[in-house]
Amino acid sequence: MADVVRPSDRFRQGMATRRRVLGDAHVDRASGSATPFDQPFQEMITEGAWGTVWSRPGISPRERSMITIALLAALGHDEEVAMHVRATVNTGASREDITEALMHVAVYAGVPAANRAFKIAKHVFDRIDAGETGGGSHD
Template identity: 75%
Template sequence: MGELPQHLSSRYREGLAVRRAVLGDPHVDNAEKASTDFDKPFQQLITETAWGTVWSRPGWTKRERSMVTLALLAALGHDEEVAMHVRATTNTGATREDICEAFLHVAVYAGVPAANRAIKIAKQVFAEMDATGGKQNER
């Protein structure tokens, strides 16, 4: 994790701290290691906007943001992101019951197939987490 270069914005710095708090240091470290010159601008964009602007806002807890994020990702069929954010609930405080409730909303408002797929993904992630003693699987 080391010192961040001074040229990075305060929004990036705040976003990186929130990203680490939600997704965990190993996930963020792996994403940074995998980053190339090609996708560095994208990584900076999501760190500043998703994490430094949206996830950093006051008013909603990380638990609430986690549930909304899971519902949106499930509704849009972003399976890898659903799995990543299910794992992140160990850091956001969203419970398995919260996730189930979010996916019930998906079923009603975005369709049963989207919710069914998200539930299947969540069950796989829970099984992996349970097998590792609740620790996040580093992907």
């Protein structure tokens, strides 16, 4: 009989935070599409990103959203920018907050990076305003 591996406390905390920020539908899609090949990656990001960084006290989910979107935009990770812009409906970051974060991207990471991220955010907000949900990366 195979050993059953129980999730760590950090994994459980990470999954709760991940669901609170990204929503059950997104997390269910990402978890449901995991294979033996990428399951270790899903576990690592759940524990590391969501169970450690996103679950830390000290700054709010709103502030974490702003920081995350700015970093992802600066690095050119378009799908992740879109996913985290969608998540702002759960974190409390306003459209004005995202504008301010992307203004910082323009100054510190370059106008082309900010321009691309503004286009992505506008598209996401248009979809949200139209009542559409879903899609995006498997993070």
